[in-house]
Amino acid sequence: MKIGLDIMGGDFAPEATVLGAILAYNEITDAKLVLIGDKERAIKILHDNNFSPDNFEFVHTTEVIGMAEHPAKAVIQKPESSISLGYQLLKEGQIDAFSSAGNTGAMLVGAMFSVKTIPGVSRPAITTIVPKLKGGLGILLDVGANADCKPENLLQFGLLGSVFAELIYNIKDPRVGLINIGEEEEKGNILCLAAYPLMKESKQFNFVGNVEGRDLFTDHADVFVCDGFTGNVILKLAESVYVISVKKGIKDEFYDKFNYEQYGGSPILGINAPVVVGHGISNPEAIKNMVLLSKNMIDTNLVSKIQQAFQ
């Protein structure tokens, strides 16, 4: 098994990514890590940390897609970038999973150009974790892949999130909630009003109805479904609450669970390979967990389970 890591992605690359690769190496026995990026710089960082480069495979490139670059243009114009190369390797089966803390849009576009969307899936979704006040985790999707959604997209996100929550977080028969502005079926915007009956009729997942903004950290549901605009606003708002609590020196188990470093990143669900996108500000711990999450997606056969669900 080979796990690809973009060592050029993220605000603190390649230092944070290479150090993260060392941390991941120490926890992985049955897979080889493939570091994609500037080999010379990586080897220098490894030597500085008394770590043998022989523990990794390398695919060398110095071309990088910047965090602010236009995703589609950059992917097309930079075929030798670490993200483009990573997807090339993934498509050819030379690596079994790929992760990067780089440009999220480029990671999404790259996925759709290379490994492509799973047949039957209209639009892939980006997923994140929401901690529950009583303990445990919930899944929120989409958090930004699709700013505008159709009702069918939300229906599919329910299934994607359900399979993911069950396989990766061992949540049995995950409860899927639709993020809305009222509990009742007749509440909501046009999108939710149309999505509700589709989700209610679905026999592929356990739909529990509407959930509101206040229910996100409760035990009302395990999978929270919304369009990528709403999800992205929620994600960034929740992150800011965590940042504020850290700034304020508030020490609390619940707030600590907002720390993205623990979860390692956001999987892109609905594509034909395991892919995780990390936070731009990822530190080595976050990079390690991103790699471990991508490995978990291989180990659990997540992609083939999703392919089966959409057959």
Added chain:
Amino acid sequence: MKIGLDIMGGDFAPEATVLGAILAYNEITDAKLVLIGDKERAIKILHDNNFSPDNFEFVHTTEVIGMAEHPAKAVIQKPESSISLGYQLLKEGQIDAFSSAGNTGAMLVGAMFSVKTIPGVSRPAITTIVPKLKGGLGILLDVGANADCKPENLLQFGLLGSVFAELIYNIKDPRVGLINIGEEEEKGNILCLAAYPLMKESKQFNFVGNVEGRDLFTDHADVFVCDGFTGNVILKLAESVYVISVKKGIKDEFYDKFNYEQYGGSPILGINAPVVVGHGISNPEAIKNMVLLSKNMIDTNLVSKIQQAFQ
């Protein structure tokens, strides 16, 4: 000056509302409070608290619109309800402002049936307060009046919020931000992409571009504009963060500012009279502040200033 208060609205009415009216009375010298609802019950509560009923005027009714009732149906079918009567008095000029912690939807429908939308305003908006980390306040709208919005609605919310922030919170030339999922003009969903140029071209308020979920508590803007779906999700999420911090016993000046009790409620902006809707769980302190806010809206001539802005 006469200020109307629905004493039947809210989860703890009429006790919380009548006690709130007493608190408001103690702070108001130049206006009479008109309590709309069950006079007998109100007088008993006042006697129990050694407070003379002569300090108030009463408009008696025992009919109430429940929190879960369908707004439009309830307003039509219950003309003698405290909300319907309040709006009747407001329309006839017998009271100068009206507030209620009752059914928000009924308050909105009642407003549009009675005092009506200001000419030029396509859709009224419900506004709430967001505290800033560095101190001071921001305004968020719409938080639920319009689940689906057109670009023109967001443009108008910018102006409504701007006039409100300037008059009520003394924010000079308020910076208006569009809640979006990226900072750049070309980011966003279809709605935001269409609203951005309209807002940018507006000479009626100080548009500062896109703001993200993480910017809500920062000093990026004073007025945060979004559709009512997004705003309602944000509002309820933020409220839940406050509830969690209280549960956790976290004492912090910033989190305390989320306490809705301090602000007294959400004004409906864009209608021809000062109207405030309170939180269902309003306690006497919140009711008092709701009444004071509605009085502030009279004192500052907010409605006529908005009417002028939309001429």
